[in-house]
Amino acid sequence: MLAILLVLLIHQFLVTQFYVDGHSMDPTLASGERLLINRVVYDFGTPKRGDIVVFRAPVAGDQDWVKRVIGLPGDTIAVTDGKLIVNGRIIAEPFIAQPMNPRHNFGPVRVPPGELFVMGDNRNVSVDSRVIGPIAITSVIGRVDLIFWPLKDFKVLGAGEEKLLPQWP
Numbered sequence: 243m244l245a246i247l248l249v250l251l252i253h254q255f256l257v258t259q260f261y262v263d264g265h266s267m268d269p270t271l272a273s274g275e276r277l278l279i280n281r282v283v284y285d286f287g288t289p290k291r292g293d294i295v296v297f298r299a300p301v302a303g304d305q306d307w308v309k310r311v312i313g314l315p316g317d318t319i320a321v322t323d324g325k326l327i328v329n330g331r332i333i334a335e336p337f338i339a340q341p342m343n344p345r346h347n348f349g350p351v352r353v354p355p356g357e358l359f360v361m362g363d364n365r366n367v368s369v370d371s372r373v374i375g376p377i378a379i380t381s382v383i384g385r386v387d388l389i390f391w392p393l394k395d396f397k398v399l400g401a402g403e404e405k406l407l408p409q410w411p
Contacts, residue, residue, distance in 0.1 A: 258384070260296050260308060266362030266369065267308055268339045270294065270399075276391035277308070279384040289314070289358055289379065291328070294386040294399060297360070301374050306383060309370050310337075313359030315379075320349035321372070326361075339364040348372045358382070 260277045271277070271294070279296050289295060289311045299307040313319045313328060320327040324344035326335060342365045353359045357376035362368025371377065389397045 259390075260306065260386070262308060265367055266364050267294070267310075268364040270310075270337055270363045271308060271386070271389065272395065274392075275389050275395055277386050278388035278390055280387045281384040283385045283387075284379075284382060289382060289385070295358075295360065296383045296386065297377055298381040298383065299374070300377060300381065308386060309360035309362050309368070311358050312361045312371070313353040313376070315353050315355045315357060317353045317359065318350050319353065319359045319371075320347075320351070322347050337363055340366065342366060351376075356380070 258279045258281055260279050262271050262273055262275045262277065264273055277296075291311055291314060293311045294308060295311055296306050296308045299305045312326065318329055321342060324342040324346075326333045326342070327350070346366075351359075353376050356379055358379055359371045359376050361370040361372065386399050388399065389395050
């Protein structure tokens with residue numbers, strides 16, 4: 243009984259799992275993979291650019307989605323000629339599936355206080371903040387820290403992902 247109670251408490255308050263269903267995060271996350279989500283990391287800090295987060299989708303009822311944090315409150319985001327521009331700087335994105343379609347320009351938009359701008363790594367097929375708008379920070383369930391299934395894809399992600407995007411005030 244104690245073991246079951248402990249597992250339930252850990253699942254409810256510390257970590258949970260997430261099943262990837264779709265291709266919006268290819269090649270970083272593949273459809274069918276199972277992820278470990280850190281539920282408490284944002285109780286002690288805020289999301290950073292580059293974090294991969296699971297959040298309650300504002301347009302999909304009770305679905306949870308997984309995307310990468312691109313913009314923080316106050317940031318200005320644009321896509322011009324297939325290039326991501328954050329606060330006027332062109333951002334190198336070695337993790338995306340393929341270059342963005344240069345004909346699909348977006349923005350600029352300013353991320354409101356208390357919200358995040360998120361995008362899938364498979365930019366040409368992802369439904370993300372370019373379509374649904376920024377998401378509330380309060381809708382974030384947690385940060386993806388680990389791919390644990392299938393075993394051949396086992397990988398630790400977590401805070402290391404933030405280094406893929408520049409961090410500045």
